[in-house]
Amino acid sequence: MSALLEATDMWQSFGGVQAVRGMSLEVSRGTITGLIGPNGAGKSTLFNLLSGVIRPDAGQVSFKEQDITRLAPWRRARLGLIRTFQLAREFQRMTVLENLMFAPQLQLGENFWPIFLRPGAVCAQEAEVYRRACEVMEIATLTNLRDDYAGDLSGGQKKLLELARTLMIDCDLILLDEPGAGVNPALMNTLTDMIWRLNREHGKTFLIVEHDMDMIAQLCDPVVVMTQGSLLTKGGFDDLRRDPAVIEAYLGSVANG
Incomplete structure (x- = not known):
């Protein structure tokens, strides 16, 4: 190898x-x-x-x-x-889903001009990030916690969330x-x-x-x-x-x- x-x-x-x-x-x-x-x-x-x-x-x-x-x-x-x-x-005051969706780098919606000049591309990318986040929650057995605040999770659940966030990248x-x-x-x-x-x-x-x-x-x-x-x-x-x-x-x- x-x-x-x-x-x-x-x-x-x-x-x-x-x-x-x-x-x-x-x-x-x-x-x-x-x-x-x-x-x-x-x-x-x-x-x-x-x-x-x-x-x-x-x-x-x-x-x-x-x-x-x-x-x-x-x-x-x-x-x-x-x-x-x-x-x-x-991010303790963000939900599990929001933590995952925030993880990918270089998202178009993070910049000012694409929101106005390329709204279709921004929406398409956000939809793909959401789809990926749902898939990752399934892998990490976090789907039932998707709307819970990350700060309210147990120590083990936070470890699963942190590992799940790496999969968004x-x-x-x-x-x-x-x-x-x-x-x-x-x-x-x-x-x-x-x-x-x-x-x-x-x-x-x-x-x-x-x-x-x-x-x-x-x-x-x-x-x-x-x-x-x-x-x-x-x-x-x-x-x-x-x-x-x-x-x-x-x-x-x-x-x-």
Whole structure:
């Protein structure tokens, strides 16, 4: 499988703290790649480097064989690289449907002149966005909540909405930052199934940071393990869970509380 995203020799420090140290990562097209490690391993900082939230002290990020190291997050999004956040960032006083319809970029109705000069095109595009939003709500099992305010949703429902919003954008790679955080067990199964379906049926590639090892085991292959800002190892989850270095660095610490 070809590499969709590559990070090479990434370095990032904050004051005297070296958060990422020579980290390299590759995400192959069509995979659900997991990124795990203990607290403080540098996972969140690496995610911010990949998505453009911060710029690295050194290193390179390539997406679709294009150097995006210095591109702003919105430019990366237009290339097809989207991320979610651990804390959902919905528009709380907008409905589920409105949140989805607001997501697509470069809508004609967002500009002044097309409303007057191209009203037919504006209406046609809005109708297509509405059709797509209804389709996405079905995929995310949110149809019965379409008219509810996003701020009134549960934590798990907000995660489903945030993931659904990424589907309103023409994207190839979705970076998920702890999608399982704060999600109850019933909705966790729905969320896991949605990610699996988006990968298998809709061709979306994922990079997932997650502490829930059950989710990682169900979804991710390969799995990348970070510790102290660097790559520890990578491979299939079944192999990693028996790796003494991984047990010591992460899985063992989780098991011990």
